[in-house]
Amino acid sequence: MNRLSCYVRDRLQRRLFLWFGVAILLSGVAFSIVMLLVSAPGGPAWAREMGRARAFLGARFGEVWHDDRARESLARAIADDLDVSVTLRDPNGAAFQAFGHGCGRRAWTLDAPAVREGHRLGVVSICAERTRTGGLLRWFAPLVAAGMILWALSGTVARRLSRPLEELARVAGEIGRGNYGARARMGRHVHGEAVVLSMAMNEMAARIERQMSDQRELLAAVSHELRTPLARIRLLTELTRDGVNAQKNLDELDREVFEIDALVGDLLAQSRLDFTALAKEQLDPVETGLRALDRAGVGAEALVVEGKPEPVLAEPTLFARALANLLDNAKKHGGGVVALRITALADAVVFEVEDAGRGLEPGEERRIFEPFYRRPDEKAREQGSLGLGLSLVSRIAEAHGGRARAANREEGGARIGLELPVASRQTA
Structure with a gap:
């Protein structure tokens, strides 16, 4: 389980691929539930269809109820053609003829009164098995196949979506390791927010690279330039300690310190411009x-x-x-x-x-x-x-x-x- 978790976390592409698969699976389950609910007995559509079938069968059997041969022929044709069981009952509900295979406890049942000219002649009971394995496979197998095809295609989509982010992550890692010359390169097919983000990251890297270069150049120049006033200060200190032109030496020391102070002030101002927001x-x-x-x-x-x-x-x-x-x-x-x-x-x-x-x-x-x-x-x-x-x-x-x-x-x-x-x- 830990190896699977590491595998999933390692790359965004894999995570997208798996989430696409979960989304497709959930969509298929939802579709199946909706289809079962729509086609299940008891719903409004089912009730309407059963009402129409009940009226049709009642009228059709009412026409031939007193003709034994025609009544049997109609019942047998319905039983054979629709693969259902047809039972004919008298007005009291007693069965006197049956056609087709028998039905179990989980069968669907339809009772249609045979009526002619307002008189109830008998009842036609039709039942069919509730489960049809072959029928389920007829729509379930294509649904699973379509889901697998969509999941395979989602792998390509996941690669296209994750490639720009992986490139940005690579560049961010390079910048974090001190390689300020790293730049994000997006393919021609990449558009939208990823391109904007890559441009912002490249501008950030260029600015950091420029700042670091300026800082290095500034540090080198300042280190070189500070040697001269520091050497003068050291010399003036020795001369003052020996008592030679003490007042003049102190004035020179003051000027040298002033120059160093001005240089430090410029350096601090440079730093504030580079690394702090301005409180205007x-x-x-x-x-x-x-x-x-x-x-x-x-x-x-x-x-x-x-x-x-x-x-x-x-x-x-x-x-x-x-x-x-x-x-x-x-x-x-x-x-x-x-x-x-x-x-x-x-x-x-x-x-x-x-x-x-x-x-x-x-x-x-x-x-x-x-x-x-x-x-x-x-x-x-x-x-x-x-x-x-x-x-x-x-x-x-x-x-x-x-x-x-x-x-x-x-x-x-x-x-x-x-x-x-x-x-x-x-x-x-």
């Missing part, structure tokens, strides 16, 4: 911009507001990180912050930081938002840029249904920022 809130663009300027050490006069921007729906910590990265990028690589410009559009709000740098090279409008992108000049590398700040800005914008944008200013320098839809558009 309605934020006032102007108040958010003023707070970002204050934290970056830039005066409030740098804030420029165009139009009447509506509130945006964003995760406060991540959005603050995006604005901080934009301002930090302008200070480090753009010659300083010229303005934080907030522009109201029809259904969006644009946050842009304008700098006083040399602007963007052709094609850099998109490349600056790629992870680990750094300009090929020595100054950017000396400043310890890892190339994550603007990439994180782009990811935060996309996670909020917006986009990052960059362009050169006519006055010189660059304008880099992000565009977010207004809260009323996202909640509608």
Whole structure:
């Protein structure tokens, strides 16, 4: 019994095949019961037919009741042709003639009064055996054969139904074992929910594979980049311990710690985007911009507001990180912050930081938002840029249904920022 249970559980195809067989068997039993109930005596249809037979036999025997030869000939013909027993009785119920084989206790009996011109002449009793084995086999055998054919065909149906699910189970197992390159492949005959599920699973696997690849690449880059500030911190610590330029060394230590803290903040923001749901809130663009300027050490006069921007729906910590990265990028690589410009559009709000740098090279409008992108000049590398700040800005914008944008200013320098839809558009 245990081996049979394991066999059934091993594959969905077998389970479907067995359940199809159970369904066909139950359908056959139900059909047989219905047929027996319909054809059994006592039902409405049976009563109607018996009434018609009783009236016909009573009228027919009433016509020939007083003609002994004709009466016997009619009774014998009915007994022979219908394989039944016919008994003729007088008005008092006494039998005086019988034709055909006798009937047992389980016989069906029909008593038809022989009537002519309203007078009861006698009774014709007809009985037949209730069970006919040959009759049962005549319809039971084809029913069993049809059921076996249907069950055999259900094996093909079970295979077609279970194959997509087995493929999905295989891919899920591969992903669970760390093979994120596994993909579900459906045949041309597969349609409906199985295809939708396979597409969702493939998209999930691709996203996990991309995230894991980004995490590995990020870990390798961060491990490499952390060596430089850590080496500087170690050196500055030794110099401070020796009493050489202690105050200057402490200032340098503070800057190095600040850089590491900023890097850790970017890493945490990356992790929140990858693995947690965003708890968005309605934020006032102007108040958010003023707070970002204050934290970056830039005066409030740098804030420029165009139009009447509506509130945006964003995760406060991540959005603050995006604005901080934009301002930090302008200070480090753009010659300083010229303005934080907030522009109201029809259904969006644009946050842009304008700098006083040399602007963007052709094609850099998109490349600056790629992870680990750094300009090929020595100054950017000396400043310890890892190339994550603007990439994180782009990811935060996309996670909020917006986009990052960059362009050169006519006055010189660059304008880099992000565009977010207004809260009323996202909640509608």
